[in-house]
Amino acid sequence: MGFQAVTTRRQFAGLLAGSVLGLAQRGHAAEPQAAASGGSGVLQVGFDGAAVVRFVLDPHNSLFAPHNRVLRSIFDNLVVLQADQSLAPWLATAWEISPDRTAYTFSLRRDVVFHDGTVFDAAAVKANFDRLAAPGTVLYARAEIGPYASAEVLAADRVRIHLHRPFEPLLRNLSSTKLAIVSPTAVAKYGDVFGQNPVGTGPFRFTGLTQGTEIRLERNPAYHWAPPTAGHSGPAYVEKLIFKNVPEQATRVAALQSGQVQVADLIPSQYLAAVKADPDLHLLQKELLNTNYALSLNAQRAPWDDEEIRRAVRLSLDIGAIVRVVYLGTTPRAWSPLSPSLFASAEKELTGSWKPDVKAAAAILDRKGWVAGADGVRVKDGKRLTISFIDTQGNREQRLDVIQLVRRQLAHIGIGFSIDSQPAGAYLQKIAEGDFDLAAGAQFADDPDVLRRYYVPAARTVGAGIRVNDPELSGWLEQAAEESDVTKRAALYIKAQHRIIDKEYAIPVYVLLYNLATSNGVTGITIDTHGFPIFHDARLVTS
């Protein structure tokens, strides 16, 4: 209860601050742009790094999206994902795949150097793969290279990656920050604290950090190997790039409006209208490639193991209305497990595939013997029909607001609801033990193979709040990971997504849009296909 009270208070403060901001702004519209951006060539970015005090800037060991957004400026990849979801050369100039799909041969650029002066070559690529695959590894990105067997240096600029069996997600995974190329020399030098001393080949090099509050980068003057998706190939235009962690959303917007930062990301929906209307600010928005935020009932625990009961829950929910109310029309509603732009997303096919129907839901529950008890909650054999929702993230992206409306809608039909709010540790333990009725989440994804790590029990990751054992679904997902024919592969994923929705394994809620607002003095910032900000083409315009 206390937790909810805090949520509402915070929200109230946010809304009120929003209206005050609106008023305060008008006073300044005429004021000349503060000298904050100046001609100094320092670009300051206020980002939502959450109340996290440790920055881990090791691409192979950071699952945390805000840190990956910073990493993007320090590191490059072998390949780049283009807007049409196809892959283009970056540090690798070309690649060939053996007929049996278990050997990938990459030709590499010969003119690339790491920030520490060491040369990027085939041995460096091999070292990156071997680092991930080392026995006893504790690196998150291990799963991204799948059935990796070994790497073979063919020449200084040619390397061959051998796999135990075909793994079609590999190239797409190689375009993600999780498999960015790190300096093997720096890894050897810094060991466990490489995450605090990142060295890559990117347009900006790391100069220092203040744990929890600030990450400082400066232009890499040698840079001339930007990917084809970039606006120019040479060194970045701004001299210094400073990331400031401003976890409180109202403060982040205030820091932008006061000119203390020139860029602020993840502007919450209640400020979006004000930001769009402000002539001094500019808004960029793009879908983050991920699994859509979705609710998942524990399909291995009674009574939710009954498909019809799960259907009754879904029929009771008007997801469209919830998303409109909570996100004020700024966020699209989701229909499929995978975000719309991701390869093989079934968003189009699934749009409009089901409708809320409270009467039908009630009919199912009546038929199954769940009848209304004294307090309105349905009862069967002395057991109450209640959902315990497990949560650890609080109201990030206003997710608890969504859950509160879910609770209200379920109450109408006679399903009780409680929020089991846990610290991260206890949360993971309960998830691992399957001790929950309902869980929810989203995870950034480079390839639909992410579904395999959710729905195939043997491949399931520790924190996946999904309890489904559907051998047929598992079969399709495992087959898809090895299917070389793109059309067939996509068809398998489409089929899998239909199954996930048809069986109510997941109820998708919203599509996450990544956004950032910039003051007018800044141009050239873009958001890449994955949904990560690119500062390489950014310029400070001095008037």
Added chain:
Amino acid sequence: MLFVTRRLLAACGVILGTITLVFFILYWLPGDPAALIAGDDASVAMVANIRAKLGTTAPLWQQYITYLVHLAHGDFGTSFTTNEPVWHRLAAQLPATLQLTFCASLVALTLGLTFGMLAAVNRDGWLDHFLQTLSMFFTSMPSFWMGLLLILIFSVGLRWLPAVGSGSFRQVILPALCLGLNVSAWLSGMVRNSVIEVLEEPFITTLRGKGLRERQILATHVLRNALIPLVTMFGLLAGELISSTVVVETIFARQGLGRLLVESVGVKDIPVVMGVTIFASGVFVLINLLVDLSYLWIDPRIKA
């Protein structure tokens, strides 16, 4: 001297007790640090690898003894999450915390003493009522709300002061006001009551009868007598200031031990939580020791 020795021994006992209590609470809390470090996307094998690396598989009593032995050698251990020595992580946050706590105490003491005295002297007058209302206002205003207001007025509106960050003096002004105003409101109420109590004592009437001027009475006699309960309160206040910084640190995007502690508890970075706890309890005990010692100076009737 016996007094000091006794107090120092008691202080060591308190710190050891805290260490023991926090250590066992942390391990009894649900959640496996290895699973947390591995993250949502980790495989079961990876969690096992991390567990082995952390050494959290040994029996609890053994881990406790090992921890104490290391501590006795001045080794606070290594952070589970960043692999840095705990001492480095503490040292990184410490300057910002000290700066904030010091400035906030300064705000709290200056305003609290001034307004408390003014209210007491003008007891039941309009100034007294005004200050009491003001103090009620600041006491009941939660710090996250006060912080946002300060940012809106001084950063967005007037553009006088930066909204976020830590390091420079300009960056500590708003957070210190945010934290200090709340405490000063509370303190001024205490000062007012304490001063009024002393003013009602018979010796004040005697002093007045002897023809001393009111200002003299206040400065030399009233304040000193009113100080004892206040100094005691300040000792407790130090704990309050150390522990309540986390909200202010988050709003103003500052560094600080508060955020470090809260985050470390969340991810069960046990060595860091222990480090912050030991440090905070050490400071708390030290301040209260100084408070006890200051009694000797303030009121010579208290015998060592």
